[in-house]
Amino acid sequence: MQFLLANPAWLWLLSLGLVPVLVHLFARSNPPKYAFSSTEFLRRILKKTARMRKPQDWLLLLLRTLAVLALLFVFLQPLLTGGGEALPGKKTTVYLIDRSASMACKEGASSRFDGACAKAVELMDSAGGDDANVVWIDAQPEAVFPQPGQNIAYLQDALKRGSGRAEQGAIAAALSLALGQLNLVEGARELVIISDFQASAWKEFQLQVPKDIKVVKVRVGDEDTGNLAVSELFATPSNPVVGQDVVMVCRLRNFSDTPRRTTLYLESGGGRQSRDVEVPAWGEAEANFSSHFASPGQVQLSASIGEDAFTGDNTRHALVQVRDTLKMVSLPAAKGSAREQAVEVLDRLAASLEWLDHSVVESGALPSSDSADFVFVHAWDGENTEALKALAAAGTSVFVHPAAGVTLTDCQSLLDVPVSSGSQPLAMDTKGSWKAGISRKSDANAKVFELFKTGEFGNPAAGSFKERLRLPSAWPETVTHLIDYNDDVPGLLAAPAANVIIWNLPLSNSLSSWSGQSSFVPFMGELLLNSRASQKGVSAEVLPGTPLSWAPGEGVTPDSVTLFDDANTAQPTETRMTATGAQLTSTGTAAPGVYQWKIGDGLAHVQVSNFPATESDLRLMDPAEVQGGEVVDSQQLLRRAALGDGIPLWPWFLCAAFLFLILESLVSMWKPKPAN
Template structure:
């Protein structure tokens, strides 16, 4: 806090403050009247004598001195500066405004979004800029950029850009925006002033360290006015990612509550002609999952959308996804023709309408090997690496090199040993699930589809596997079901006997459910490498895989509107990409008028949905203004005039002095 005087040349007049003191000290004493003529000569002496005396009425002296001092101060016109004193409007200076337009600025408070409030404050600052001021705006978003290449005096153009600007759906790069702003200030002239106008979202600012040069005056203007509560759709997951025609896909919508109070909301799902809704209760600062089942029709690319009831921050109330529905899977099985387990496997797989059992087929989606010859081990692994899902129930003769070739196991774990119990005398082996948080068990958690580990078994293979590969294990730790990623496909070890003389597993209600879920979860053979989910600052693109002419490809939104796209021929194969970042939604790449690919853009909920803010003063730099921009900046730039206060003090002091003097005279008369 500093003071300044507009009329410093009048400082010499501060000597007038001594006048009341001198007058009080050297005033003539009023002589008392004597009625005796013989003392007449004393009157003459007293009229010529000045009585130098000590002040007797200190309160009168104080009031008179205060009144004179206040009048003198009013003529000096003092100014009060509560923070760093800014350069006068008519002086040569450069000011740069960092205006936050990241997604969180779209939150509506008291009928007005944070971004609208920010642009209004930025206009107030530019309105007070003088004719000698060089100014510029740096937009704080995912890719910060200045409005002008260099600071310029064209303030009106900057004000027009503020009126046209809109909040984005992107996170903000705080450090980069400040770096660009300081670079802009370095290109200017005169005094340097940097203004940061933001909601100061905690998740974006809490880890930011700013280094501001000493010649730059930094002012922060927070625009958040209330504590924000928000419910957000943070993810939309489809399982499996590429469902098969004729099956059902599971859709998981994760909703998070960004508030200290319990929240209730409804998740709505739109898929093809299907509309579903689920109510959900969210604990404070917690999350919940709404689960849907949707039927998958003919093979094609489909769009999916989930939504919440619109609130004060609608940007994160919707989520989008694109699903590729595939044709039926081809299944090729191999093993001894009359093997009881193989025959049960074939009957079980034939019960799924989305599986086509073939005796032979080139590169089938699923390969089943039950007690197959050991020399098939390497070929089965190779099929998985090409993209197939391989289910293998090996025999004891796979011990050693065959198992090493199939599972890529080390020599110490290559031994397989058959174990068999007497069904009439011995207690059977039982199983239990491993990796309890695995998504495979999601469908069984309600208990509706039975226990996936149910069953009694009297025959198995004894082998060793890593714990992170095991999905089902026997009570003594021997693996019963294990999975391993191999190239583009999967290897599934099935160490569960199906022969009804040695097992009652196929009689359990959960058997077919487990088998179907196992295939759907690990049936992503030949998964398309196309990226179909984009989150800002990612720009939507498509790489077709084969060269295409520019006039063949168009980018449309779900409403059919054509959007600007660029062709990047420098990459091989060439890439088509959107000209700019697109808002959340579903989009289609059209090839000769037909939808060739779909993609979705989603809101960056992890970065922008938590609307809690921090006090910019906690950054430890600059000065934070909490008043309206115009009044606060005027006080910083021009100072707060104190002369009206000085006049008021003088008047008050004289009034009190008059009252006190009258009271003294009245008491003396009495």
């Protein structure tokens, strides 16, 4: 057994035990009253009233001194321990250590992660020979040991060699792994969570831990750190054709209470552009760069800003798949009809636009979104509305030319706007000749009309039209009027959110002269390119902390493929056979950067991994706000670990102090009073 103090820093308080002794020695007593007639009595009085006198009430002095010392020992918190071993048995501790991306934030010379590992090493040193283990909080949580053990030296070495990960931490999965190990052991069990308690990650998390497992939360990181991050990078359209203008959108986030100004650099296809950007406090700023690409293939984009205190999110990557052609599919086309003539017009259009391929599906079955960029439904009868909407939602732009008998409800449903109660078929005007042009309700500055601003190409809907569906002129704000007839009957109605266009301009030569006008091909080219769904190219993006994989396809042997990282270092891979063929998977996990799959010296496929945007907000929260467990200062936890699970003695000292004070009062009452 050992007698130890939990608060040895307060040991100086024991010096206060001399106070009752000094008070007893130096206290001035009231002398008795004597009637005197000579100086003998004066000498007796002076002797008894001297400042310094010998103690006479030894029992009172002893009781008072013991009472004061007992109270002082209450503050020192003495414990009775078992000589380095926990009482009554050993304890198993699992250290849940955060190594997610925010832990790389530096405060001074070291990072939060370094501080967390250093604290864990100290705690293990102080805990003695108890069983322990370490579970990492990252994208795919893992434990150092399969189960807690006594090889503390190995755990400490793993902590010293550990490094942070640019990943989002899977807190729930890490907690489940730690509790799974603790549930398999007996005796005292403790879970120590060491984290920066980043607010964005922990705010909504609740610690659901069995009551017999003690939970201790230790925070590393002393203050919130301001940060400027590249939060998003994408191109629109995400898969342009050769020569098409592409807008590369870069967004910056400012996680601080002061405005920040920085220089943003964008690299694309070997070119480099820059722009100064002002980002408001706790706000976002967007910078757009324009470019076009001369050859098909994957083009890498990289946006970066100058270094700050947190460098992990200063760069972001994206991929643009530049295509040589876009595919349009027409369905169906009955021979000898106006629909067949319309298909022929689209064939001639594709011949005039080198980037457009046009084909016809005779069966009327809808193509897949992967096989068509545009679908043109001729003489739509109001059927397959949901299938068309699903195709548009998947990224294929849908053009629908309604036939006679279609109702307003059919058109409203396709455009995804509120449906009216009426279901009467819309009238078809077949006798007359109408002119059309840019709608007065349309935005003349829209990109689709940019080519026609100078007037060089004239009216984009020049010509006369002999047949049209009598659509109402009033539509909700979510529907855009592109082309209207002179009497405000809509000619082209677009629902950008739904990726659908109602086509009310006949294409056949027998019903219009539009396709023969010089403005027809330029307008159709602009319409097709600008009506494509603005999807962000994320198909080749891999989350940090997950493996990279690629299926090379037929004719490529897996042994001929090598994966390279940003530093052009080959990464180990393994081959798995799937139902669709061989699939290559990296044995390690992805970190932020660009990865290239090469066959020999040739580039076959590119993938990117980006810093998780949720980890850029470095604001911390009080661990007490995380439901469950006890918040303990690291120094206090070290003292606890050093003392073990000893028996606290301070309650006994508190009782002893009260007992001594009571005895002192009783003795004072029994003391005989001096005679007058």
